[in-house]
Amino acid sequence: MVQHCNKDSIIDLETDGDGVFRYYFLALGASIHGFLSSGRPVIVVDATHLKGKFKGVMFVGVTKDGNEQVFPLAMGLGDKENDRSWSWFFTRLRRAFGVPNNLLFVSDQHLSIKNAIEAVFPRIHHCLCTYHLQKNLARYGANTVAVFQRAANSYKREQYDLHGGQLALVCDKGAYTKLMDLQPSRWACSHSTVRRYNFMTSNCSEVFNGRLRWGRRLPVCTLFEFVRTLIAHWFQERRGKALSRSHTLTERAALKLDILVEEGRTMEVNPINEFKFTVSSSDRSYVVDLRAMSCSCHQFDLDLIPCPHAAVAAIL
Template structure:
């Protein structure tokens, strides 16, 4: 499947994904206030309780209405009724304030849901763009409301707040075709590869910017170093990279890619696109660690290139032969003249 077909397929699947509305920015709960979902109404009640140190419970909830009372209903006149108004909107049509004493409210530890904490913190993040750490959320709730929450609740709240503001990470994959199209339009000559499986789920990605491809053709030595590293987070995978060196001996990026696992299939897919981007110039040398899948992919996609293992990984393999061998290897690796290299290798062979 080429990039254009993949773009159409993923855009079609994107229309099937229902996106949740952002929680309402609630400053206070009051009669005749409206919310765009029942969940947002419940979050608003949770925020209202958190700010006042009160506790409520749901005594009735169905498709058309929801009723709240105080957890100390035998000693409190609090009463909140809300109902559906169609189109997903929910409105508060009855609200009586708490009449229970403050010491009764604080008699037991208040449990705060992570969604409520997330909604409270998200309001501030929208204003200053700061991404708050879980421990900072815990400290803020103690400072502002005297509420203590566990670290895992704060962590879930932080992750939920990021989804509220930026959307779900899983859904962002559906935006890839549009992003890559815009990237290619803004950088003519950029090579892009995107592959999905039979269920239209993300599988492989390749990006080589035109600004990286052109210098390799005309100005850089024909040496490409490739490697892969594991991605962290909810959506794991492997990040593939290909780099070269410029005239100042600085690392020069050529291409990046993403795949599900570091195996023969993924490396061959990445290498095939790398060959399209960089070609196979004369005397090309491809360097990597000792991963066998990389060696197989180079042999398959760059049949005329020379393949070598990098200095660091090769040194680790020969250290066991003694310090003298390692020193000779170092001298040979850093011999910049043919005569020096021949002399060191002759000593080694002796």
């Protein structure tokens, strides 16, 4: 299996005292290069159980590329999902990818993930998947979930305060207390200490795990080769599509920009100078600075993806 991998790929094996392999780690060179050269510094991590003879756990770290497609970074195999296994996986992640500026991890609430990140990546921000949080609130009704979503997805603190206040009224007191104990900085966009780039859920890791459902029944070495072949196929296919495009934007980015521009058609745009604009909608005005990639709605600032105000100002 090793001889088929790119020269920059990392395959790491660890044995126990009896010489039996305990942990396996794989990170392809293409994944490392793509993430460090042009990827958003967000790693979504998750784990799922194997179904074959090796009854262990598969750990994955993924992100999304510029076309909003799943971009696999690394995978590992261990015996259990505990502090030791997650710490081993994060240690290998750090060796392979380093600590990029403004790095962010997104995951579910598994305590071992939190403990491992604090041990291996101290002072690196760790956000929680809002989908998993809202599932815990579903028992209190659709209105509670809707209010939570508005609070979590708010870009401005005053918007969060409004929806957060409503959440305190409609949510069960015990559930609300637990939510606050998790700290809004870990689940509310407006409170995050680093950019989340709209990575509000761990959905991309779930998608990757789902794609590997059949492969999780394979022997370990065959599973690694299956993952390597799958990722290589994805990257080759995407490279071909990218080279065939005449537009500098990816297909999804161009489509999203068209949608944003259409949303802003009814807005009034007034230039302040070459880069700054006042954009007025029906209820309020916003200041857009294209050079600073900023808008007073804060969405452009936090996602680095144009909001409707910035998109309509850019085409003026």
